[in-house]
Amino acid sequence: MKQNKKRATPEEYLEAFHASQERRKAQAQACYRGHRDARLTYQKEYRETHPRKDYAKECPDAKEAVLTHYGNGKLACVRCGEARLPCLTISGNNKRRGQGLYMWLKKYKYPEGYQTLCMNCQFIKKSAIST
Numbered sequence: 001m002k003q004n005k006k007r008a009t010p011e012e013y014l015e016a017f018h019a020s021q022e023r024r025k026a027q028a029q030a031c032y033r034g035h036r037d038a039r040l041t042y043q044k045e046y047r048e049t050h051p052r053k054d055y056a057k058e059c060p061d062a063k064e065a066v067l068t069h070y071g072n073g074k075l076a077c078v079r080c081g082e083a084r085l086p087c088l089t090i091s092g093n094n095k096r097r098g099q100g101l102y103m104w105l106k107k108y109k110y111p112e113g114y115q116t117l118c119m120n121c122q123f124i125k126k127s128a129i130s131t
């Protein structure tokens with residue numbers, strides 16, 4: 001037998017939606033409270049057994065060596081000549097960033113497709129590509 005249910009008005013629908021959101025939030029908070037100590041202990045143990053790599057300590061000269069290689073033998077931007085180390089970066093198609101990228105490039109014997117740019121030239125290059 002078909003039930004003759006009245007369709008909810010937008011206000012009723014919204015009220016039911018918010019009520020269900022509140023129930024979910026309360027459940028999540030209760031779950032968190034119930035497992036908080038175990039979770040924090042696990043995270044602490046994990047970080048102790050899996051320490052973050054400090055690439056800069058492992059190979060402190062990697063950045064300068066890589067920037068010099070891709071700067072065509074100079075520790076400077078290949079476009080404008082900017083030579084202040086904090087301004088320089090590697091430009092290329094890579095998802096790696098920071099010290100991990102320098103280590104990677106050095107390890108793989110300086111693959112092609114990268115260049116040393118200063119941040120200004122990097123932004124200009126990116127905006128030229130995206131427009």
Ligand SMILES: [Zn+2]
Nearest residue numbers: 077080118121
């Ligand atoms: Zn530059």
